[in-house]
Each structure stands twice: as structure tokens, then as C-alpha cells.
Amino acid sequence: METEKKKSILSGIQPTGVFTLGNYLGAIRNWKSMQDEFDCAYFVADLHSLTVRQDPADLKKRSLDAYRMLLASGLDPEKNLMFIQSHVPAHAELGWILSCYSLFGELSRMTQFKDKSAKHEDNINAGLFDYPALMAADILLYQADLVPVGADQTQHLEFTRDVANRFNGLYGDVFKIPEGYYGKTGARVMSLQDPTKKMSKSDTNQNAFISILDDPKVIVNKFKRAVTDSETEVAFREGKDGINNLMGIYSAVTGKSMDEITQEFAGKGYGDFKIAVGEAVVEELRPIQEEYARLLTEKDYVEACYKKGAETAAYVAGKTLSKVKKKVGLLPPAK
Numbered sequence: 001m002e003t004e005k006k007k008s009i010l011s012g013i014q015p016t017g018v019f020t021l022g023n024y025l026g027a028i029r030n031w032k033s034m035q036d037e038f039d040c041a042y043f044v045a046d047l048h049s050l051t052v053r054q055d056p057a058d059l060k061k062r063s064l065d066a067y068r069m070l071l072a073s074g075l076d077p078e079k080n081l082m083f084i085q086s087h088v089p090a091h092a093e094l095g096w097i098l099s100c101y102s103l104f105g106e107l108s109r110m111t112q113f114k115d116k117s118a119k120h121e122d123n124i125n126a127g128l129f130d131y132p133a134l135m136a137a138d139i140l141l142y143q144a145d146l147v148p149v150g151a152d153q154t155q156h157l158e159f160t161r162d163v164a165n166r167f168n169g170l171y172g173d174v175f176k177i178p179e180g181y182y183g184k185t186g187a188r189v190m191s192l193q194d195p196t197k198k199m200s201k202s203d204t205n206q207n208a209f210i211s212i213l214d215d216p217k218v219i220v221n222k223f224k225r226a227v228t229d230s231e232t233e234v235a236f237r238e239g240k241d242g243i244n245n246l247m248g249i250y251s252a253v254t255g256k257s258m259d260e261i262t263q264e265f266a267g268k269g270y271g272d273f274k275i276a277v278g279e280a281v282v283e284e285l286r287p288i289q290e291e292y293a294r295l296l297t298e299k300d301y302v303e304a305c306y307k308k309g310a311e312t313a314a315y316v317a318g319k320t321l322s323k324v325k326k327k328v329g330l331l332p333p334a335k
């Protein structure tokens with residue numbers, strides 16, 4: 001029987017701390033559901049993290065934690081290509097080459113660059129500026145068909161397509177032009193303290209976000225403290241940002257519709273609802289937390305996974321990189 005070739009998907013996640021419920025419901029949980037349908041590659045984007053100053057020991061720890069977290073979330077390293085970006089030198093190499101095909105003007109227009117330079121005024125480094133070229137390299141090296149990205153990264157994906165088209169225009173079809181993947185959109189999880197803002201692990205208020213590894217009691221308490229409004233009905237309505245967010249989370253975790261949720265909590269107050277959301281989230285995260293704890297004792301296994309991941313990635317990426325080098329006229333090394 002002839003099997004159709006699966007489409008390939010690639011995405012990266014920066015090791016900026018323990019993942020939040022937002023990362024999980026918005027991205028990682030969907031990655032898990034895609035592992036049979038697509039050829040998937042996921043990596044820890046540690047090189048991208050260097051664009052803002054990092055504590056070396058901390059970065060190293062967070063990169064390992066992030067990789068372990070991907071495994072604990074149910075991504076199967078046999079089905080998905082899972083690696084650490086800096087273990088595959090082709091990323092930095094193609095990143096450099098592509099930066100020579102990226103224009104100052106277009107990089108200057110990137111909103112992430114503008115935001116981050118405003119935030120890190122004392123360290124507006126060339127890497128921060130060149131970030132999109134490295135991200136383009138990440139994607140193009142694997143000839144990915146699809147890239148699931150959040151709204152904050154669509155401009156970078158657009159840039160990737162522009163650079164790829166420019167390069168192909170000069171040298172012939174070298175790169176596959178990737179598309180955004182917006183298939184099953186994950187829940188957009190907002191801050192529990194300011195539901196108009198996205199939930200973020202860098203929030204200074206610990207009550208604003210749920211970390212995937214938060215203790216069950218902490219999780220329930222954070223939900224109890226979640227900011228809502230002065231009404232009492234659990235209903236999804238314009239202006240009820242806090243309740244809408246909690247309903248979105250509850251719906252994502254239980255599969256219930258907004259109407260079903262409203263019925264379930266009819267006549268009950270926000271207090272009961274918040275506890276129910278907290279408890280549902282605890283149950284959702286329990287298997288991940290248990291698997292994470294187990295993997296902490298399986299150091300060799302985790303290491304073997306990212307070793308194999310890097311080897312396979314280097315092989316796949318190497319093919320594209322060799323083609324690129326040949327096209328632009330770099331002398332091949334002597335055999």
C-alpha cells in the first residue's frame with residue numbers, strides 16, 4: 001500500500017524558565033496531538049536565548065529542564081525529532097549565511113526587535129537584531145512545510161518566507177517555503193492577575209501564571225486569587241476578561257463548551273468555579289508532573305534522547321546546508 005508522505009512541522013521553544021499553563025495549553029499539548037499526523041521536529045532554542053543576557057549556569061539548567069519538559073509532556077522522541085538547537089552547528093552556520101541575505105530595513109521593522117530593544121536598552125546587541133535570520137535558518141534547514149507559531153511570531157515567519165523566496169530567486173529552489181500552521185488553535189491563556197495580558201513566565205507577579213510544575217495546592221490557590229469581575233454569573237461575555245479566561249482554561253482542559261460550563265455552575269458563585277478550574281488543571285498536569293519527576297531520575301535516558309536527536313537533526317540539516325554552501329560559492333573542504 002502506498003502511503004502519502006506526511007507533512008513536516010517544526011517549532012522551537014526558548015528555555016526561558018519552567019513552561020506555563022499557557023505554553024502547555026497553547027502549544028505543547030497540540031504538538032502532542034500532531035505527532036502521528038505529521039513529521040514533527042521540536043527543539044529547545046537556546047541560541048535565541050543568548051540575545052538577552054543570561055546567567056550561564058541557569059541557562060544550562062533551563063535548557064535541560066525544557067527538554068525534559070517536552071518529553072514529560074508526552075512528546076515521543078521516537079516519533080518526533082527532538083533536539084537542542086546549539087547541538088546542531090548548522091543552525092548558526094545557516095543563520096550567518098542568511099543574515100547576509102537579510103536587509104537592515106526589514107530587520108529594523110520587526111516588532112519583537114523594537115519591543116526587546118526598548119526593554120533591554122543597555123544591551124541592544126546584533127544578535128537581537130539578527131534573531132529572525134537565525135529563526136529562518138531553524139525552519140529552512142529542515143525544509144519544514146508548516147510552522148505552528150503564536151501571533152507574536154507570525155512576523156518572523158513572514159520574514160522567513162521572504163528570505164527563502166529571495167534566496168530561491170537567486171539560486172533556484174533551495175528552500176521549501178513554509179506556511180504557518182493554525183490548524184487546531186490552542187487556548188490563548190491570559191494572566192490570572194491581568195486577564196488582558198498573555199500569561200507569561202517572566203511576569204513578576206507569581207500569582208499571574210501557573211507553572212507546569214507548580215504544586216497542586218499552589219495551583220488551586222492561584223486560581224482562587226484570580227482576578228475576575230463584580231458579577232456572579234459564570235458566563236462568557238464581552239468585558240468579563242477574567243471569567244472568560246478561566247472558562248477558556250476549563251474548557252480546554254475538560255472539553256466542555258462555554259454553555260455547558262455556564263449550566264454546570266448556574267446558581268453557584270465564582271468561588272466554586274475557581275476551585276473547579278484549579279482542580280481540573282491539577283488533574284491535567286498531574287501525569288506531566290509525575291513523568292517529569294521520573295525523568296529526573298533517568299539522566300542517561302534523557303541524555304541519550306538529545307544525543308540521538310542532535311545526530312539525526314545534524315544529518316537532515318547538513319543536507320540543506322551543503323546545498324546552500326555550494327550555491328553561494330563556498331569552497332568545499334578537501335576530502
Ligand code: TRP
Pocket residue numbers: 010011012013014045048134135138139147148149153
Ligand atoms: N522565536 C520563537 C519564540 O520565541 C522560538 C523559535 C526559535 C522558533 N526558532 C524557531 C519557533 C523556529 C518556530 C520555528 O517563540
